[in-house]
Amino acid sequence: MLVVLWQYRRQIMSELAAVDSVDIQILVDNVTDSLSSVPSFVETELAGLGRRRRAAWVLGGGCLCCAAHGLSCLLTLRGGASVHTVLFDTGPEDRTFEQNASRLAVDLGAVEAMVLSHGHWDHAGAMLRALQLVRDRNGGRDVPCYMHPDMFRSRAAKLPDGSFRPMEDVPSVAALEANGGRVVSSRAAQTIAGDTVFVSGEIPRTSGFEIGLPGQHRRTEDGTGWEPDELLMDERFIAVNVRDKGLVVLTACSHAGVINVLSHARACFPGVKLHAVLGGLHLSGINERVIPQTVKALHGFDLDVIAAGHCTGWRATAALASAFGDTKLAPLAVGKRLRF
Ligand SMILES: [Fe+2]
Numbered sequence: 001m002l003v004v005l006w007q008y009r010r011q012i013m014s015e016l017a018a019v020d021s022v023d024i025q026i027l028v029d030n031v032t033d034s035l036s037s038v039p040s041f042v043e044t045e046l047a048g049l050g051r052r053r054r055a056a057w058v059l060g061g062g063c064l065c066c067a068a069h070g071l072s073c074l075l076t077l078r079g080g081a082s083v084h085t086v087l088f089d090t091g092p093e094d095r096t097f098e099q100n101a102s103r104l105a106v107d108l109g110a111v112e113a114m115v116l117s118h119g120h121w122d123h124a125g126a127m128l129r130a131l132q133l134v135r136d137r138n139g140g141r142d143v144p145c146y147m148h149p150d151m152f153r154s155r156a157a158k159l160p161d162g163s164f165r166p167m168e169d170v171p172s173v174a175a176l177e178a179n180g181g182r183v184v185s186s187r188a189a190q191t192i193a194g195d196t197v198f199v200s201g202e203i204p205r206t207s208g209f210e211i212g213l214p215g216q217h218r219r220t221e222d223g224t225g226w227e228p229d230e231l232l233m234d235e236r237f238i239a240v241n242v243r244d245k246g247l248v249v250l251t252a253c254s255h256a257g258v259i260n261v262l263s264h265a266r267a268c269f270p271g272v273k274l275h276a277v278l279g280g281l282h283l284s285g286i287n288e289r290v291i292p293q294t295v296k297a298l299h300g301f302d303l304d305v306i307a308a309g310h311c312t313g314w315r316a317t318a319a320l321a322s323a324f325g326d327t328k329l330a331p332l333a334v335g336k337r338l339r340f
Contacts, residue, residue, distance in 0.1 A: 016269070017195045018243045019079040024250070024278060024338045027100050028072035028091030028126075029309045032065065033333040039326075041305075045104075045335025052105045065100040065335040068092055070122035071252050071280055071310040074106055077196040077240060084193040085110040087134075088238055089117050089252050090126035097126035098133060104335060109137025113144045113192050114181070115199055117252030118235035119151030121168040128171050131179040145181040146192060146199050150234035154219040156226055164217060164226055189268070200236040203256040203264045209293045210257025214286050237261050237279075239269070242340045245304075246273030253280045253311055257290075259297045266301070276305035276340060278332070284313025291316045295323045305340075307332055 034046035043051070049063055057063070070091035077084040085107070091097050101108055111134045117123050127145070134143055152172060156164040173183045189201040205212075212230035220227050232255040240248045247269055251261045258281045266274060283291050294316070298306070306324060308317055309332025320329050330338070 015191045015195050016198045016239075016241050017079060018241045019077045019196050020243055021078050022240045022242055022248060022340050023076040024248075024340070025074040025076070025104060025106055026072075026309070026332055026334055026336045026338075027074055027104065027106070028068055028070050028089075028096055029332045029334040029336075030067055030069050030311070031309065031331070031333045032067040032335070033331070034064075034335070038336070039330055041339050042330055043337040043339070045333065048104065048335060048337055063103060065103055066096050067334045068096040069310075070096075070125065071117075072097060072123075072126070073250060073278075074111070075197065075240070075250075076110075077193065079196060082194060083110075084196050085112055086193050086197050086238075087111045087114045087130060088250055089115070089123040090130045092122045092125040094126045094129035097130055100334060101133065107137070108133045111138070111143060113146065113197075115146045115192070115197075115238055116151060116170070117237070118232055118255060119148070119153065119155065119170045120253065121170070123252055124151075124170040125168065127181070128175060128179045131176065131181050135180045140180070142180050142182045144184050144192070145176055146184050146186070146190070148187060148202075148234040148236065149185045150218075153229075155229065156217050158215045158217055158226070196240065198239040198241075198268070200238070200264060200268065202233050203235060203237065203260055205231060205256065205260055206263055207257055207259040207297065209290050210260055212257075213255050213282075232256070237265065239265055240340075241269070241272060242275060245340055246275035248276045248278065248340050249274065251277060251279040251281075254282045257294070259294060262298075262301050262303075274301050274303055276307060277301075277303055278305075278307035278309075278338065280310030281308050281312040281316060283316030284311055288313065288315055291319050295319050299323075303328065305330055307338060309333070
């Protein structure tokens with residue numbers, strides 16, 4: 001078993017190509033913040049506006065992105081003469097995604113693949129519109145959509161009174177394919193986009209204190225009721241290996257727990273430095289109780305950058321700022337672009 005695991009890891013490691021750089025454009029995030037100072041590898045939304053609009057322009061509300069509960073990141077990977085573009089999640093709904101993509105003037109026609117992090121509406125809500133926008137600009141080519149089979153199960157949160165609050169479903173395979181998506185559904189790890197992006201398999205739960213999302217349920221297989229689904233095993237992270245820096249790990253919601261995510265990333269790529277973690281750490285709401293253990297355990301990964309956003313929550317962000325300072329903590333906001 002150990003030999004098989006070792007061979008598997010060695011195969012994945014050898015398949016992931018190092019890139020010279022990755023630009024991560026935040027298309028959707030919970031927060032808007034163009035005024036706080038940022039480190040040199042981060043461009044604010046406002047600075048990006050100035051760069052893109054070379055002619056005289058007037059700053060106003062019509063130029064700006066809209067913050068919304070969710071996450072969407074556009075990755076541009078450069079290595080030698082080749083460039084790859086991957087869309088990681090789409091945020092909660094069409095209007096925000098389309099408006100932000102337009103105002104940020106990103107080239108959606110370059111998107112060669114979409115990856116969904118897990119089966120929740122705040123990441124999948126604009127998938128169909130995103131497919132339409134990409135195919136309007138790429139000559140109508142189909143777009144591979146990397147997903148996990150359990151993402152399509154209906155979900156609900158169990159409330160204290162015992163009732164269930166249903167969540168909007170992820171678009172079905174039929175709906176995705178009717179809009180030009182080519183669904184690649186797998187539980188296993190794989191590399192995509194010319195082997196420049198690693199899409200993890202299911203994330204082992206090893207930390208002990210990260211217990212998922214209490215109260216989360218999903219439809220039973222026969223569709224007649226609800227069953228507990230607190231671990232959300234359909235969640236995966238993606239990672240990029242940036243030459244001379246190391247691994248940049250994107251974890252959209254961290255229902256697995258960010259310590260489990262980083263532990264698995266380290267296990268998949270032993271000997272590769274973990275340079276940055278970016279995304280939602282889900283330390284808000286009921287998970288606020290594990291903020292101290294999480295912050296303490298994060299010290300064990302020697303990260304250079306913690307780009308926390310989306311569902312991290314202000315209490316966890318404050319705790320991370322206090323523990324790591326602003327040399328490591330680079331909070332996300334809609335419209336920001338991070339270059340590694
Ligand atoms: Fe989320």
